[in-house]
Amino acid sequence: MTDILKPDLLWIEGRCYRINDSNTELTSFQEHDLYENDVPYDDVNDADDDDDNFDVVLLDNSRFTTSFHVSKHYIGAIIGKKGAVKCRVERDTKTDIKIPKQGQTGDIVIFGSSASSVKAARRRINIIVMSSRMKQRPTHFISIPMNSPDIMNNFETFKNNVLRDCPGRGLDESLFIKPNKLHLTLGVMCLMDNEERLLASKLLTEAKEKIILPMLEDYLPFKIRLKGLSYMNDDPREIDVLYGRVQEEGASTGLIQKLADSLVSHFYKAGYMEKDHGRDNVKLHVTLINSKYRSRAAQGGEDSLSSTSRNSRQPRVTFDGSEILRKYADYDFGVIEFKEIHLSQRHSIGNDGFYQPTCVICCST
Known part of the structure; x- marks a missing residue:
């Protein structure tokens, strides 16, 4: 049983996340619906995003953006069943997420009204990718x-x-x-x-x-x-x-x-x-x-x-x-x-x- 005083931690892009229940195994179906039952990770540094080692660009006076590569193997987990995961991330972080359609190449692009919201959305996506990656056999x-x-x-x-x-x-x-x-x-x-x-x-x-x-x-x-x-x-x-x-x-x-x-x-x-x-x-x-x-x-x-x-x-x-x-x-x-x-x-x-x-x-x- 996980010690609630010493929870397991997950590092992604230089940031630390707390795993609420590391003993819970997610099936691929559950993984696509991750956000319908709340993400099983908490960002323990949510108030301080200075540690993020990626850039957020100011497009104009009211919009920020960041883009990054995600393997096509993880796109399904990010979108979720009937788009549920993507919609939940956008709603929670107040962002707009553009994902290449099937057969297309390109980066995931996130738009938001603040740098912090864009960073939050990217961190959420990183968590989903990390969760999927760790369930696959090493290459x-x-x-x-x-x-x-x-x-x-x-x-x-x-x-x-x-x-x-x-x-x-x-x-x-x-x-x-x-x-x-x-x-x-x-x-x-x-x-x-x-x-x-x-x-x-x-x-x-x-x-x-x-x-x-x-x-x-x-x-x-x-x-x-x-x-x-x-x-x-x-x-x-x-x-x-x-x-x-x-x-x-x-x-x-x-x-x-x-x-x-x-x-x-x-x-x-x-x-x-x-x-x-x-x-x-x-x-x-x-x-x-x-x-x-x-x-x-x-x-x-x-x-x-x-x-x-x-x-x-x-x-x-x-x-x-x-x-x-x-x-x-x-x-x-x-x-x-x-x-x-x-x-x-x-x-x-x-x-x-x-x-x-x-x-x-x-x-x-």
């Missing part, structure tokens, strides 16, 4: 590649040793990640069109100058060691994901965690990323073995599963990793110099065998 993720030749070679040795020495239930070669795809996951998000991908790329570029380089400047070249194993499940005999741990090499302990948390917070406040299962800290992990990679051959079929099939809602078959943890709990995969952070598309592989990049920022000297 992209931010990561640090961990695929240096040294680490990949040590991973191959680890894989061969495990398959030879740890014949546990459910373990199969197809469960191991491809060495070229080794990465430290920092966060995931849903980006529905090219405009959103461009904005996410801009946010990552901004984070380089505002967060990443200032945090690492005393430790460059910054190095990360991949050493030790852990798992996602509670029972080592019923594992879905076995992952490698990371630690700083020649830098203060906790720096990687601080970097990851700050980066996720940057995207979270912009309305593009959700906190990792409600945790304050990112769960740092380099996936090594994952039951969702299991091929049809391992299950008695003829072909390997496609990426689409692997990620469909089929029951996952866990594996027994207790022997792996007993023998290789402190396995050292090696050290990599931290050079880049990638914004990558899920389930899409580039020519180098790593995930297809949407944006890459260089973080080395």
Whole structure:
């Protein structure tokens, strides 16, 4: 049950909103009728809109306006059933909202008699978009590649040793990640069109100058060691994901965690990323073995599963990793110099065998 003294908060475009009932799940039908039963968020900074990081333009002596891109995937939620949501926002904020018609391109444009009313309408729309976004499966993720030749070679040795020495239930070669795809996951998000991908790329570029380089400047070249194993499940005999741990090499302990948390917070406040299962800290992990990679051959079929099939809602078959943890709990995969952070598309592989990049920022000297 939500603590009414410590309500969940939602950040959108640098502003903070209180979630009145975070345990209430909205169906798509209910979401379109969001305003008929009151918005489930309160703007906790309603009296002060100086924090808004978007522009409102004075058209003439009596009208203000702002325009902004919204993916067509969210337009239905903004309009609502028979236009109910749009009408309610316009009525509550005393604005006029122009939305591109189906098949048309262009921005949403808001007109109002005051800058504050225009900003209020835009914040309402942002809330609806954010609510819709967080119910969709992630399309992209931010990561640090961990695929240096040294680490990949040590991973191959680890894989061969495990398959030879740890014949546990459910373990199969197809469960191991491809060495070229080794990465430290920092966060995931849903980006529905090219405009959103461009904005996410801009946010990552901004984070380089505002967060990443200032945090690492005393430790460059910054190095990360991949050493030790852990798992996602509670029972080592019923594992879905076995992952490698990371630690700083020649830098203060906790720096990687601080970097990851700050980066996720940057995207979270912009309305593009959700906190990792409600945790304050990112769960740092380099996936090594994952039951969702299991091929049809391992299950008695003829072909390997496609990426689409692997990620469909089929029951996952866990594996027994207790022997792996007993023998290789402190396995050292090696050290990599931290050079880049990638914004990558899920389930899409580039020519180098790593995930297809949407944006890459260089973080080395």
